Amino acid sequence: MLQKTPYVGSPVSRVDGPLKVTGAAFYSGDFKAKDLAHGYVVSSAIAKGRIAAIDAEEALAVPGVVQVFTHLNRPRTAWFSSNYTDESAPPGKPLRPLYDDRVHYSGEPVALVIAEDFETARHAASLVRVDYVPEAHSTDLEEERGAAYEPPKERSSAKKPNDRGDAKAAFAAAPVRIDQEYRVAAEHHNPMEPHATTVVWVGDGGITVHDKTQGVQNTQTYIHNVFSLANSKVHVVSPFVGGAFGSGLRPQYQLFLAVMAALELERSVQVVLTRDQMFTHVYRPETINSIALGANADGALQSVRHEAIAVTSHHEDHQEAVVKWSGMLYHCDNVTLTYKLAKVDTHSPGDMRAPGAAIGVYALEAAMDELACALKMDPVALRLKNYAERDEGEDKPFTSKALRSAYQLGAERFGWADRSPEPRSMREGRELIGWGMAGGVWEAKFQKSSARAVMTADGSLEVAAATSDIGTGTYTILTQIAADTLGVPLEDVTTKIGDSSLPTAPLEGGSWTAASVGTAVQLACRTLREKLFQLARGAEGSPLANMDLEQVHFAEGAIVVTSDPTRRMTLIEAMRIGGKDRIEAEETASPDKVTQAGYSSNTHSAIFVEVRVDEELGAIRVTRVVNAVAAGRILNPKTGRSQIVGGVVFAIGMALEEESLTDHALGRFMNHNFAEYHVPVNADVPEIDVIFVDEPDELTSPIGVKGLGEIGIVGTSAAIANAVYHATGRRIRDLPITIDKVLLRK
Numbered sequence: 001m002l003q004k005t006p007y008v009g010s011p012v013s014r015v016d017g018p019l020k021v022t023g024a025a026f027y028s029g030d031f032k033a034k035d036l037a038h039g040y041v042v043s044s045a046i047a048k049g050r051i052a053a054i055d056a057e058e059a060l061a062v063p064g065v066v067q068v069f070t071h072l073n074r075p076r077t078a079w080f081s082s083n084y085t086d087e088s089a090p091p092g093k094p095l096r097p098l099y100d101d102r103v104h105y106s107g108e109p110v111a112l113v114i115a116e117d118f119e120t121a122r123h124a125a126s127l128v129r130v131d132y133v134p135e136a137h138s139t140d141l142e143e144e145r146g147a148a149y150e151p152p153k154e155r156s157s158a159k160k161p162n163d164r165g166d167a168k169a170a171f172a173a174a175p176v177r178i179d180q181e182y183r184v185a186a187e188h189h190n191p192m193e194p195h196a197t198t199v200v201w202v203g204d205g206g207i208t209v210h211d212k213t214q215g216v217q218n219t220q221t222y223i224h225n226v227f228s229l230a231n232s233k234v235h236v237v238s239p240f241v242g243g244a245f246g247s248g249l250r251p252q253y254q255l256f257l258a259v260m261a262a263l264e265l266e267r268s269v270q271v272v273l274t275r276d277q278m279f280t281h282v283y284r285p286e287t288i289n290s291i292a293l294g295a296n297a298d299g300a301l302q303s304v305r306h307e308a309i310a311v312t313s314h315h316e317d318h319q320e321a322v323v324k325w326s327g328m329l330y331h332c333d334n335v336t337l338t339y340k341l342a343k344v345d346t347h348s349p350g351d352m353r354a355p356g357a358a359i360g361v362y363a364l365e366a367a368m369d370e371l372a373c374a375l376k377m378d379p380v381a382l383r384l385k386n387y388a389e390r391d392e393g394e395d396k397p398f399t400s401k402a403l404r405s406a407y408q409l410g411a412e413r414f415g416w417a418d419r420s421p422e423p424r425s426m427r428e429g430r431e432l433i434g435w436g437m438a439g440g441v442w443e444a445k446f447q448k449s450s451a452r453a454v455m456t457a458d459g460s461l462e463v464a465a466a467t468s469d470i471g472t473g474t475y476t477i478l479t480q481i482a483a484d485t486l487g488v489p490l491e492d493v494t495t496k497i498g499d500s501s502l503p504t505a506p507l508e509g510g511s512w513t514a515a516s517v518g519t520a521v522q523l524a525c526r527t528l529r530e531k532l533f534q535l536a537r538g539a540e541g542s543p544l545a546n547m548d549l550e551q552v553h554f555a556e557g558a559i560v561v562t563s564d565p566t567r568r569m570t571l572i573e574a575m576r577i578g579g580k581d582r583i584e585a586e587e588t589a590s591p592d593k594v595t596q597a598g599y600s601s602n603t604h605s606a607i608f609v610e611v612r613v614d615e616e617l618g619a620i621r622v623t624r625v626v627n628a629v630a631a632g633r634i635l636n637p638k639t640g641r642s643q644i645v646g647g648v649v650f651a652i653g654m655a656l657e658e659e660s661l662t663d664h665a666l667g668r669f670m671n672h673n674f675a676e677y678h679v680p681v682n683a684d685v686p687e688i689d690v691i692f693v694d695e696p697d698e699l700t701s702p703i704g705v706k707g708l709g710e711i712g713i714v715g716t717s718a719a720i721a722n723a724v725y726h727a728t729g730r731r732i733r734d735l736p737i738t739i740d741k742v743l744l745r746k
């Protein structure tokens with residue numbers, strides 16, 4: 001465990017904040033280079049078929065146009081689709097951009113126009129004529145659900161969960177039953193920073209790649225595999241990421257295109273996707289959830305069945321853990337969980353904040369609310385009645401689980417006891433008021449990670465790892481951990497991340513970075529501490545002579561004898577006396593395999609929501625949210641709170657606004673802009689009250705951290721939907737709950 005020290009646990013402001021608000025933080029599309037050429041992507045207008053011909057003559061004739069790349073003149077790249085795979089790829093055949101004349105989905109890149117400036121490239125792209133031979137396509141999950149199948153090859157993050165007991169028989173025998181279908185629409189990633197890659201040609205076949213990514217080393221490996229470029233020739237540098245939420249886990253096609261063009265033209269190339277092109281890659285898959293719950297009259301769950309059918313592409317079996325949560329959130333002896341995919345002619349879906357759980361836990365928690373209504377039982381009481389003391393899905397104990405306190409503290413803060421249970425029973429003027437709640441759960445993971453710590457003669461400390469900060473506060477928490485471990489002021493610490501040449505780190509995803517890279521930084525700093533101590537103790541006449549490491553502590557930039565704080569030596573002195581300009585330590589933090597196999601580690605939450613619904617207009621406003629989170633040690637309550645607030649905002653979008661609509665005749669996402677694809681804006685976001693529940697956890701990670709990036713969204717959309725039911729008496733089971741559904745459906 002970390003010692004109790006000044007920084008960890010305090011609401012330290014983002015150390016990278018000043019850089020961001022002054023514009024000094026560079027994002028991938030901000031980087032410039034000498035002779036930088038700009039690429040603009042031409043996207044397929046059909047959903048499926050063949051390219052018969054491409055006429056680029058008119059585009060090439062535009063002054064300033066350098067080249068038009070298509071499958072016809074694409075430089076040689078790797079042949080096999082397996083070369084295009086990456087750390088986060090699901091089973092299947094990753095897309096190979098500009099590979100041949102086949103079109104797999106509407107919006108697939110079919111050409112890249114390179115020009116001296118962006119505007120010229122964009123104009124010329126409009127002049128590229130593509131003749132297609134369309135083939136019949138299907139983008140409709142409803143049409144394809146009959147052909148749904150259980151994925152033959154599992155994605156590691158979506159292992160098939162265990163069944164137990166006999167859910168069918170128990171359901172048939174249960175006196176109280178709910179059996180319903182819950183749907184979640186496709187949603188697209190819309191981080192502030194679009195996908196962008198700037199490839200800087202450094203000569204001699206070498207490139208520096210600024211890529212919008214959650215994994216600089218994943219990008220590097222992809223380039224190595226696709227372009228047969230030695231890692232020494234590819235330096236990926238991505239210091240800042242303007243939000244990613246899963247969209248940057250896998251290399252996106254602008255990376256391929258920019259690198260391809262740069263290597264062929266032997267000059268620097270930048271490719272930035274437009275906001276509408278952001279709708280041509282990863283999205284949260286539309287998913288149908290069938291949930292059947294059976295309970296006794298006292299509320300005890302007798303049976304849980306959850307079957308999900310999610311869309312995927314024809315080329316990959318994208319998989320998410322949608323149903324497993326239904327086998328672990330509650331105590332129940334009879335559980336059947338099924339997860340199926342249905343292929344449609346779109347690009348592969350991808351991970352989006354709490355992939356799987358955001359969908360599956362919405363459905364489960366909406367069904368639990370229906371069960372509570374059928375039982376005439378308070379929704380919190382129903383959950384406490386069925387509280388799971390261990391992970392019955394995996395048949396393992398939890399490393400820790402403070403969900404009970406989350407329910408209690410959340411309910412108290414919200415004032416849940418004052419709720420009148422009948423739907424439509426609370427109103428103010430023409431507004432119906434609804435109070436709903438739900439629970440959330442997400443996996444807490446600790447992944448193998450390395451980090452380096454370097455101290456220089458002036459006492460400044462640099463810690464480094466090849467992770468990213470996707471807006472989560474990674475820079476800040478790593479700086480806090482390093483400063484505390486060596487007892488130096490925050491200002492003396494520099495954290496370097498987002499660079500492929502730094503010590504190996506996993507993708508910045510799954511909410512595991514704080515626990516994993518945080519532990520690695522602590523380890524490296526501890527080794528550095530030992531080295532400094534050896535230097536200090538070995539000095540002639542050292543005030544630390546005959547001391548052991550256990551007898552001293554590091555504080556105020558010095559090594560201090562704990563029993564006699566007047567005996568001390570500053571770190572700068574230790575370096576000087578030891579004759580060192582620089583000392584360095586690199587360490588790898590690896591999870592304890594036995595612990596990981598023996599326990600189930602998760603974060604939990606209890607969310608309480610108030611909505612107000614205009615009875616005549618059907619307009620829904622979320623007016624209050626309390627999200628009580630149990631996530632182990634909170635390194636920084638300020639950046640931590642930001643994560644939960646962000647997750648809640650995502651959930652408001654998911655519950656009420658966000659929906660990628662497909663024109664099935666064209667096989668295309670239609671509303672690919674911010675006018676028609678609604679994300680919550682400030683006016684949609686109420687005061688969000690975040691509670692961090694005390695949850696000591698010694699098992700998930702050595703620093704007691706579980707991670708916060710994703711738990712904020714999980715269950716929150718269910719709490720909103722349940723509040724809408726409580727307000728209106730209308731149970732809308734397909735998200736988003738838009739005005740038309742509230743007004744027109746019974």
Ligand code: MOS
Nearest residue numbers: 245246353509510
């Ligand atoms: Mo997350 S969806 O692993 O960025």
